[in-house]
Amino acid sequence: MNTFDSIIIGAGPAGLKAADTLANFNRKVLLIDTDAKIGGKLNLWDRLFPDFSSSQELLNQLSKNINNENVTLKLNTNIISIKNNDNHWMATDSNGNTFYATTMIIATGFDVFDAHRKEEYGYGIYKNVITSVDLEKILSGEVSIETPSKVAFIQCVGSRDEKVGNNFCSKNCCICAVKQTIELKEKFPLTDIYCFYMDLRMFGQSYEELYRRSQQDYGVNFVRGRVSEISPTMDNKVVLKAEDTLLSRPLKLTADLVVLMVGMEASKGTKILGNQLNINNTDGFVKSTDRYLSDSETTLKGLFVTGTSKRQMSIPETMNDAVNAAVIVNNFLNTL
Amino acid sequence: MDKKNLILKKLDEDVRFHEALSACMNCGICTAICPAAEFYKYDPRAICNIVQMGNVDEIEDLLKSDTIWYCGQCMSCKTRCPRGNTPGMLITVLRKVSQELGYFTESEKGRQQFAIEQIVGKNIVNFGYCVHPDIVEPFMHPEQGPVWKWFRKNIESVAPRFGAVYHQEKAGALRKVDDNSIDEIRRIFEVSGGNELFDTIEKFSEQKASEYHQNADHDYLMKVYTDNSGEHSK
Ligand code: SF4
Ligand code: SF4
Ligand code: SF4
Numbered sequence: 001m002n003t004f005d006s007i008i009i010g011a012g013p014a015g016l017k018a019a020d021t022l023a024n025f026n027r028k029v030l031l032i033d034t035d036a037k038i039g040g041k042l043n044l045w046d047r048l049f050p051d052f053s054s055s056q057e058l059l060n061q062l063s064k065n066i067n068n069e070n071v072t073l074k075l076n077t078n079i080i081s082i083k084n085n086d087n088h089w090m091a092t093d094s095n096g097n098t099f100y101a102t103t104m105i106i107a108t109g110f111d112v113f114d115a116h117r118k119e120e121y122g123y124g125i126y127k128n129v130i131t132s133v134d135l136e137k138i139l140s141g142e143v144s145i146e147t148p149s150k151v152a153f154i155q156c157v158g159s160r161d162e163k164v165g166n167n168f169c170s171k172n173c174c175i176c177a178v179k180q181t182i183e184l185k186e187k188f189p190l191t192d193i194y195c196f197y198m199d200l201r202m203f204g205q206s207y208e209e210l211y212r213r214s215q216q217d218y219g220v221n222f223v224r225g226r227v228s229e230i231s232p233t234m235d236n237k238v239v240l241k242a243e244d245t246l247l248s249r250p251l252k253l254t255a256d257l258v259v260l261m262v263g264m265e266a267s268k269g270t271k272i273l274g275n276q277l278n279i280n281n282t283d284g285f286v287k288s289t290d291r292y293l294s295d296s297e298t299t300l301k302g303l304f305v306t307g308t309s310k311r312q313m314s315i316p317e318t319m320n321d322a323v324n325a326a327v328i329v330n331n332f333l334n335t336l
Numbered sequence: 337m338d339k340k341n342l343i344l345k346k347l348d349e350d351v352r353f354h355e356a357l358s359a360c361m362n363c364g365i366c367t368a369i370c371p372a373a374e375f376y377k378y379d380p381r382a383i384c385n386i387v388q389m390g391n392v393d394e395i396e397d398l399l400k401s402d403t404i405w406y407c408g409q410c411m412s413c414k415t416r417c418p419r420g421n422t423p424g425m426l427i428t429v430l431r432k433v434s435q436e437l438g439y440f441t442e443s444e445k446g447r448q449q450f451a452i453e454q455i456v457g458k459n460i461v462n463f464g465y466c467v468h469p470d471i472v473e474p475f476m477h478p479e480q481g482p483v484w485k486w487f488r489k490n491i492e493s494v495a496p497r498f499g500a501v502y503h504q505e506k507a508g509a510l511r512k513v514d515d516n517s518i519d520e521i522r523r524i525f526e527v528s529g530g531n532e533l534f535d536t537i538e539k540f541s542e543q544k545a546s547e548y549h550q551n552a553d554h555d556y557l558m559k560v561y562t563d564n565s566g567e568h569s570k
Contacts, residue, residue: 120416160361161418198363228368228416243364248379250367 003100004030004072006329007091009079010107010269012040013315014307014322016062018105021326023070027333030099031071032091034078034269038063040109041308044133046140048315049172049179050210058315074099082273082303089302102336103302103329106286107322108269110308113158113166113262120229121157121260126238129230129258131157132176139183147188148256152240153177153195154227159263160198168283170263171312174201177261178211178220185218193220194253196227196242204314225251230258263312270309277303285311296325304329339437340392343399346433347387356425360384366413366423375569376406380413380423387426399434402568405445435533438540445568447560450541453534454557461522461531464513476561 006022008015011033019031037043039059048055066073078094082104089104115123115131122129130138137143155177159170174197181193200222202208214220225242232238233254240253266274266284274280274287279298281287286305289297296304306325307318337345347353360381367373367381383403386394398404407427414422431440440446456466463471474485487494491502501508513521525531538552545556 156418162420163416163418198361224364225368226363226365226418228365241368243367243373243379243381245362245364245367245381248367248382250370250373 003088003102004028005101005333006030006103006105007032007089007099007101008105008107009082009091009273010040010109010307010309011035011038011073011075012107012109012307013042013058013062013318014109014309014325015040015105015107016066017319017322018107018306018326018329019071020062020065020068021323022329023065023068025326025330027070027330029071030074030101031066032074032077032079032093032099034076036076038066038073038075041112042315044112044136046136047179047183049175050204050206052179052183079269080272081276084300084302087302103304103332105325105329106270106273106298106303106305106309107307108273108309109267110264110270110312111267113164113170113265115157115260115262117164118157118161118260121154121227121258122230122232122238123260126230126232126258128236128238128256129260131260131262132173132180133262135180135184135259139180139187145257148191150192150194150253150255151184151257151259152227152253152255153181153193153259153261154240155195155197155261156226157260157262158265166263166265166283168263168312169201171201171203172314173261173263174199175204175207175210177259178202178207178214180259181220182210182214182218185214185220193218194255195220195222196225196240197222198224198226223251264308266309274309279303279305285309294328295321296328302332304332340396343392343395343433343437344390346436347395347429350429350432352425353429356422356429357384357387358421359419360388360421361419363418365416365418366421369412369416370407370423371410371412372406372408377568377570378403378406380407380427383430384421384423384426387430396439399430399437399439400442400446402443402445404430404434405440405443405448406568435537438536438543440537441540441544444560444563444565447541447544447563449537450552451557451561453537453541457530457534461518461525464518464521468510 005027007030008019009032011031015031019029022029042055042059045055079091080094081092083090089101090098092098112133138145155173158164159166177195202211223244225245227240227242230238230240237254237256238258243250271284279286286309288295288305288310289299298305304325306322362381362385364381367379370380372378386398404427407424409424411424413424434440440449459471460466495502500510502510503512505512542552545552550556
């Protein structure tokens with residue numbers, strides 16, 4: 001029987017950092033991911049807000065300890081069920097393999113909102129409507145495009161929207177949009193950028209300053225209004241309809257490229273496991289016992305949760321949360 | 337009850353009011369999709385905001401303004417509101433309160449309620465049709481073009497050519513609505529408050545007409561029907 005001190009499901013930033021921390025406490029960890037590589041959603045972003053540091057560089061740092069003798073990494077492994085048996089946790093994958101441990105940490109993270117669901121924005125219908133994730137590939141140079149003359153960013157796509165069942169704010173897309181507008185301006189200095197927002201939620205250190213720089217140094221335009229729909233033009237551009245709510249005036253904007261700032265939903269894995277164990281909120285994210293005092297614990301003994309499987313977090317928040325979870329798990333193991 | 341409380345009470349008593357507006361975040365999607373907002377000085381988001389803020393003076397101004405009469409009641413706004421509101425239905429409620437309190441006579445578009453009540457309203461209870469060729473007078477509808485006069489004159493021979501059963505007691509377009517059905521329609525208007533609303537509109541229009549030294553009759557109807565300040569569009 002393979003017995004570990006802890007099984008961590010999900011090898012994104014949260015899982016990696018928790019594994020690293022537990023390994024340093026000399027705990028035996030099994031780190032599992034359904035993907036073929038580590039890093040999770042970090043792989044979708046080229047550079048990080050607010051300092052434009054490289055996500056791959058961060059991933060390299062994070063994965064340094066992965067070959068540590070205390071950490072066993074299993075990729076391409078899709079955990080479909082978690083059970084507790086006689087104070088032992090068991091995780092079973094889609095091939096019927098079962099792994100055993102004293103504790104289990106859910107680090108299954110988030111999924112990017114599927115923009116096809118906001119049909120009125122035409123993602124997948126008009127080729128010049130892309131998501132913020134698609135834009136990263138353009139910014140990194142992996143995909144090249146002609147210089148656009150006008151680009152519109154639409155915020156809150158799949159968030160703050162009863163119509164798609166997501167009432168929450170995804171928290172990170174505002175500052176991500178600011179980051180991306182600056183990067184786009186650096187790549188295409190002559191391009192005009194319009195960013196359609198409802199509120200600009202600059203919640204983190206130096207975010208507000210970056211927002212200011214985007215206006216002051218890069219001339220990005222921010223329009224307060226939510227886009228109702230996008231339609232094509234004869235010359236292969238698209239027209240956006242919105243209201244400039246600060247002027248009380250409906251407006252139409254023709255753009256060559258539209259970037260949808262897709263939100264963060266509980267990932268499929270998070271929803272499946274949370275449902276199975278009955279520890280999720282109505283929005284699909286896993287519920288910790290108490291967000292103030294025991295935010296790494298769940299109501300089930302020996303089962304812990306970290307990172308964006310709980311709620312939307314930035315990368316630094318995720319890392320801190322993962323360290324916290326690892327310390328709590330180590331303390332728990334000490335009491336046994 | 338003072339006037340201000342009365343307005344709030346009337347809004348609160350209408351079940352549609354609570355259905356139409358719970359919490360608006362002023363995103364402007366409704367205005368962005370609204371066909372009326374493209375042409376008129378009209379902003380459904382701003383209306384939601386005024387009502388939500390609850391300043392009764394501003395709500396009263398709204399009830400007396402042209403603004404609430406620009407909406408085409410297409411309900412496109414309902415399809416997109418991220419907070420599940422229906423600004424078009426809020427308008428429906430504001431209109432009802434404006435009618436009941438007589439505020440509609442304070443605006444040009446509002447005064448047209450009299451023409452609508454006299455024409456469409458009466459048509460329904462008298463003929464079972466809101467619009468029927470017999471009651472669409474050419475002099476009131478120049479937009480129908482000169483062919484309209486000809487059509488009305490020759491309706492007996494033209495109607496059958498597109499399958500209509502003009503004034504016949506058979507199934508099909510332009511059929512005669514039988515007396516039982518008309519009776520039923522009248523009873524519906526009686527028990528549902530339709531007749532009472534007609535009376536209210538007539539009563540307040542009568543008051544307004546007297547300000548112009550008119551009666552609420554054909555002349556007043558033609559006045560409200562044709563008055564146009566030219567100030568309505570953007
Ligand atoms: S962070 Fe900004 S863009 Fe993202 S959901 Fe919240 S308000 Fe909208
Ligand atoms: S119902 Fe009225 S407010 Fe709503 S979209 Fe139609 S015209 Fe505009
Ligand atoms: S769409 Fe809904 S939330 Fe947005 S302004 Fe209109 S009523 Fe308010």
